[in-house]
Amino acid sequence: MAIQSARIRLLDEAPPREKADFVLYLMQQSMRADFNPALELAVEEANRLGLPVLVCFGLLDGANGFPEANARHYAFLLQGLVDAAAGLRKRGIAFHLRRATPAEVAIDLSAKAALLVLDRGYLAIQRRWYDTIVQDARCRIVQVEGDVVVPLETASPKHEYAARTLRPKLHKLWDAYLEPLKPRRVDHPAPELTVRGGLDVSDPDKLLAELTLDTAVGPVRRFRGGTSEARKRLDRFLAEGFGGYGAGRNKPEAGAASHMSPYLHFGQISPVEIALAIRASKSGDRDDRSAYLEELIVRRELAMNHVFRTEGYDDYARAVPEWARKTLAEHADDPRPHLYTEKVLAEGGTHDHYWNVAMREMRETGYMHNQLRMYWGKKILEWSPSPEEGFARTLRLNNRYFLDGRDANSFTNVAWVYGLHDRPWQTRKIFGSVRYQSENSLRKFDAKAYERAVIQLCEAEQA
């Protein structure tokens, strides 16, 4: 199947360099060795030019480190890169990992490349890398958008108001993009191709130990990074958890969730691959399928639309809509019966037992079910001295402990707690007309069963 043209953008029109050693692919977002349109385009170009492909990755640590990333995130990232490197090697493609910014690696290696292929993420830091590369790498540059189902600008030319405004656009378009992507044959294999300054990618633990990182939040055993792991989990979910996803989605104790979010965040699995597997699955019914595709495509791509179209998406004043900021400001002086510091929140030391249990799941295992994330976020708003402070600390906790943190989904969903993509509701204290969530929502599922599951998961982390 051809790579859809709407996924491809030419960022530098220079012709391919005539004397070149390879076609270079900077694999910084779609971290996988197949079902990756940027990689397949690099292979097609390399075959056409009679060259091998070199894949590179810039690893940041210390003062240069990726904002808010800690040892938990890096462990998962490195496990994924080792898995991707093995997959690439099998296909006859070399992988070069270097301690430098992605832009530095790409610019340096592009001097020997016929052309440079980039993949695409939407966060501000990623966009700054692309700008630097386009400015300083003197060669043909092609960008391929492979971590969304519908390419972002094809889906919508503007900031979408809510899921209901983006949904019909995506529904109209998504069939054209839900197609399998076969790995192309590599005509000029060179898995041993080496360039100076590369790190050994055989052992993720050794690599992790060599980096300067915030180790206060450590790796988790619950999730191992990599495409192979992602696929195993997806298969298990389709066999055991998918039937009933539509109805069970609001029940965190029922296990009706795919746990794909860390793998999607690190680009270790393609959303198109997941969507095709969901469509083809023999388990689950129509409701399960449409509920899952709503989350995976509509909600996830709405989040990307928001961060791409909002300068300052991590800033309360710019990310939260005006009506919501106004009503929250009007209620900023309302008495707050419970006020907690960020430290007490992080430790799960509040008066709310099940909130503390959810916080424990997040802190110790790096994940929380969507239903509880909503409750968790709304309570931080209620228990913080001001909406601005509540927003900032929710984002900090979210990005520190969740493996899927620092994602477009992180920034967008935290802003949702404060009214983004929502509408005004009945007015009440502290929240004004921003949607409130009461303790009663915990009665809709078996909270005791959820607590037992969290205790087991946390014990497994310690074992």
Ligand SMILES: Cc1cc2nc3c(=O)[nH]c(=O)nc-3n(C[C@H](O)[C@H](O)[C@H](O)COP(=O)(O)OP(=O)(O)OC[C@H]3O[C@@H](n4cnc5c(N)ncnc54)[C@H](O)[C@@H]3O)c2cc1C
């Ligand atoms: C306060 C708050 C903070 C959140 N922080 C994050 C975050 O840091 N990173 C993150 O990826 N998601 C975040 N979410 C969205 C959602 O909770 C998670 O994506 C989901 O729980 C991940 O678990 P799963 O993969 O098992 O989900 P499943 O239910 O199996 O869903 C499949 C996929 O659909 C997408 N999805 C599901 N729910 C949402 C949603 N509400 N918005 C956008 N996409 C969705 C995800 O990519 C997910 O992997 C947050 C939600 C809230 C309310």
